[in-house]
Amino acid sequence: MSNQSGIIADQEVLNAIAELPTRYASVVAKIEQTDEPVIKLHDTFHDLDALREFIDGNEDTPYYIIIHDDPKSIFIAYTPDYAPIRSKMLYASSKIAFQRQIGANNLKSFMFTEPGDIDEKSWTDSTAREELMTESELEKLQIDAQQHTMRNSGAVKLVSAHNSTANTLGFKVVDTGNIKPLLEKYNLLVFKIDLGTEEIKIKNKINTSYSAEIIERISSDSPSYCIFHKSGNYYFILTCPSGSAIKERMVYAANKRAFLISLKDSDDIEIKRTFEIGDSDELDLSEFNDESAEVNTQSAAKPKFNKPKAPSRRR
Structure with a gap:
């Protein structure tokens, strides 16, 4: 598998994002986990209602969601609570590289875990503090609260x-x-x-x-x-x-x-x-095996060969 932080999107995804026709039309992308992972186009939707209907039916699958808006589009790393932890880590580690491909300066970035978060007020209502926070901002708030x-x-x-x-x-x-x-x-x-x-x-x-x-x-x-x-x-x-x-x-x-x-x-x-x-x-x-036991096991596993005799000299 390639380095997770180096996973990039294929051209079909980039074209779909560039061609989003109207406000709140969206692209849903998914990491295809093969020998060479790649971010591929999963689906497109013409409005938020259609997008939410799709997300409602997928309680444990992470996605990248790009929603067309002006002046900046909305980038969502959607990682539901019931998604496998490895998938969450994969999406988190690949997010920045994907954003750079799209054009990070033209995006508002968010991390959501619930279908209900995908709503206009989540990125426009200044009173919705936690909904407006990016992943890093939310983590900083948590650390500040702990202090x-x-x-x-x-x-x-x-x-x-x-x-x-x-x-x-x-x-x-x-x-x-x-x-x-x-x-x-x-x-x-x-x-x-x-x-x-x-x-x-x-x-x-x-x-x-x-x-x-x-x-x-x-x-x-x-x-x-x-x-x-x-x-x-x-x-x-x-x-x-x-x-x-x-x-x-x-x-x-x-x-x-x-x-x-x-x-x-x-x-x-x-x-x-x-x-x-x-x-x-x-x-x-296997990480808890004693090192000495591992060495002995490896030694015991090696086949033993008798040393070959040197060829006799011809007279």
């Missing part, structure tokens, strides 16, 4: 050399300082962010007898942070299951780095590797 929460709740600000907002934890961590001892008793801890109490709490303490059990024990209906302890190593897993709300995903993503710093500073936990997955069954369990 405000931190200042008012007494949460600890984590300081780095760069003093980045990504290192600022907007929630109190319950059991800070006791997490490492817990990981001596249990090899899997599952954490959740409680927006109501503004805390990161331990949701489950689990002893798994085999690595595959992780998949069974991770939450399938909401995002979570997980720490897995095996052979002296600590692994961090961020899960965002299909169907989890975009607000939840953003909160977990925005606090991930700061939570990892908190683990290191407060509990002396060094994470060997971090995993970010959608549903739990996307976790590659």
